[in-house]
Amino acid sequence: MRDIIRMIVVLAVLAACSGGLLAAVKSGTAAKIEVQQLTFVKGPAIQEILKGCTNNPIEDRFKLKVGDEEKTFFVGKFDNTPPAVVYETFGKGFAGDVGIMVGVNIETDKLIGIGITTHSETPGLGARAKTDRGFKESFQGLSIKDAIKVNKDGGNVDSISGATVTSRGVCTGITGSSDMYQELKPKIMENVKAFGS
């Protein structure tokens, strides 16, 4: 009996110490990991959308509260055209959530470009949403205020052949963020101005 108690105590104490150490390391590295993910996962999509911007959008970012969550907005400044903000939203793809970076011109409310960050779509089909230029470019110039649809549903977006579900998911994801964007618009304008343009 004493043996059993000793085993339980040793294991429990060891596991508790391990949990404590991990919690400390996790909270200690959280901020750095966020920056790394911004640079290496979201960064490339943001840079592509804001091609030719004169600032560093990864550094010029601000957070706004949406319900209980915080949303990060990245600011892109241009020489001749009005500034744009990029934010991430999620749509339902064929196999789980698809992370979409949406770039919006804040004066005209038109999309300047989109990019895919995280997804688990089928390689060769839905996964092409991340690389297919024609698909991504067909979003350019559409208004965030309108419902965005693929051409099969009467919209303007060329869906990727063999990946209608993914294409629809991206469209509904962007459309779904429209209310949030319009509601936060005054705050977004305020914050963008703070970065100077």
Next chain:
Amino acid sequence: MAKTIVQEFTKGLWDEIPPFRLVLGLCPVLAVTKTLGNGVGMGVAATFVLLCSNILVSALRSVIPGKVRVPCFIIIIATFVVVVELVMQAVAYPLFLQLGIFIPLIVVNCIILGRAEAFAFKNGVAAAAADGLGIGAGFTISLAALGALREILGSGTLSIPFSDSVIQMFGPDFQPFSFMIEAPGAFVCLGLMLGVMNLAGK
């Protein structure tokens, strides 16, 4: 029997060099050594876990009851693996993306559990630390050698560990021997290196 600390360290570099002499932990050895940078990154991560778990297992060896020693080892090892995973994400994110699933899999790397069971649980802290450092260094050297060989032949480049720079080894006309990058190439490389080592050891 009583070996010195130095001997405990140096045995890991040749006599008991992990993938070649102990032929343990082959999964990460074959899977991640596509480039020199990946090999060294994996080696350093495994060395850290090995060193820390050896020290802790050795320090706690009178407290841990024999019957539950393996679960205790696993808790200790898993803790340090998660620490490595988090730290790597914080400081070397591209390397973390490259190594991917093989970082969490260090938990089940039999070199680490093997050293905890066979050595650290029976020896003092200093000897266990020397053993962990030696075996870890041997593991890192093996991975680096295998990674460099496969990268030079398979892609004609050499990536410098812990940086983004890549050296082009040959001119633009070089046709990469892409077989070396695939899994069978890893087996062939490992076999040839093992053969050369046995020959040299005679």
